[in-house]
């Protein structure tokens with residue numbers, strides 16, 4: 117597994133011009149930082165466990181709403197702004213990268229659920245506070261805006277034009293907005309080997325000069341990883357063989373490491389499952405939908421009725437694998453079967469959450485998540501023969517001094533969208549082979565990679 121983080125940096129020296137003579141590498145990797153880790157700009161040492169659980173729950177619900185908006189975009193009843201993207205700034209794993217020449221350090225959330233990569237830029241009409249310095253394009257010798265008639269400008273659906281400079285606008289679900297130039301510059305990626313630095317020319321991103329609204333956290337930017345044409349992975353598609361993988365370390369182990377790998381060395385282990393082909397607008401077809409067939413709790417199959425997880429033509433239903441949602445959401449019918457079977461198999465006493473709360477909690481503690489007997493393994497059976505075993509520490513977590521609670525929730529509205537969240541993906545190599553339309557999910561230890 118050590119081999120997956122190796123990469124090749126090719127330097128082609130062009131002597132006679134001032135062009136920067138660096139080729140795009142075929143593969144590179146970067147460390148990921150969890151928002152609750154001490155390295156993160158969001159780290160709040162005074163947050164209690166209860167505070168963190170509450171805000172995590174809140175973020176998961178916001179994220180669910182975002183993905184629901186996106187998935188059901190084609191149905192006119194939900195969003196009047198069919199032209200613009202709608203997403204809240206949530207997500208849990210950040211990648212450090214450099215932008216510009218000379219390079220400035222950015223900390224960007226990786227997001228398999230969005231397209232445009234963007235950062236706050238100077239001069240900022242309206243900026244939300246961020247801890248790292250704001251990117252200043254006037255100080256980067258390699259920064260370029262793009263013209264309105266360029267091919268890339270036309271690929272972005274929510275665009276405008278100002279003195280022939282391509283402008284983007286993003287409106288969020290909560291009516292926050294971000295607006296700025298669509299530009300290109302050098303992206304520098306620090307590999308997991310600190311000494312090795314890679315620079316990729318002319319990556320397109322949004323340089324935000326106005327970000328207004330409800331930004332509660334300090335975000336410096338987002339790396340968009342969905343399948344639309346301007347996402348980070350699509351821009352580098354052919355170079356990186358349309359592949360990337362990540363491994364999220366154990367969320368409760370503050371010293372665990374997480375990694376993202378782009379290109380040839382991305383981890384594609386075991387049996388893959390196909391991405392679901394979905395008709396409809398690009399915003400919908402570019403989401404990573406998987407075909408979940410059934411679920412087992414311990415040895416018992418739930419026999420979830422066929423079609424429960426299917427995508428409807430209105431964009432409801434379906435199963436999305438997502439980097440930015442913490443909890444896992446299941447179709448309410450499947451969730452009821454699951455929660456009941458878990459209850460049957462648990463030896464712990466139920467812990468009564470407040471009425472109306474949908475989480476299922478038991479009297480227990482962290483040791484019960486590790487002993488291998490108290491909590492049953494939950495297996496997700498995907499099309500193509502991929503079975504993903506979720507261990508107790510995937511499906512439960514410590515809620516407070518006396519209880520552990522399921523990290524799986526029922527879809528809370530009528531859209532019935534299921535989302536495989538990032539807690540369920542801890543210590544798994546999750547590989548996306550976009551050209552082949554396959555997703556690999558394989559258990560492993562991210563720390564060892």
Ligand SMILES: *[C@@H]1O[C@H](CO)[C@@H](O)[C@H](O)[C@H]1NC(C)=O
Pocket residue numbers: 157158159245246247332333334
């Ligand atoms: C955001 O950044 C500001 C300025 O550095 C800081 O005072 C504030 O505590 C940060 N907020 C969060 C949630 O990290």
Ligand SMILES: *[C@@H]1O[C@H](CO)[C@@H](O)[C@H](O)[C@H]1NC(C)=O
Pocket residue numbers: 428432433449530531532
């Ligand atoms: C969601 O599932 C319920 C129960 O199976 C069903 O009655 C409802 O029509 C579904 N909603 C959508 C939007 O498909």
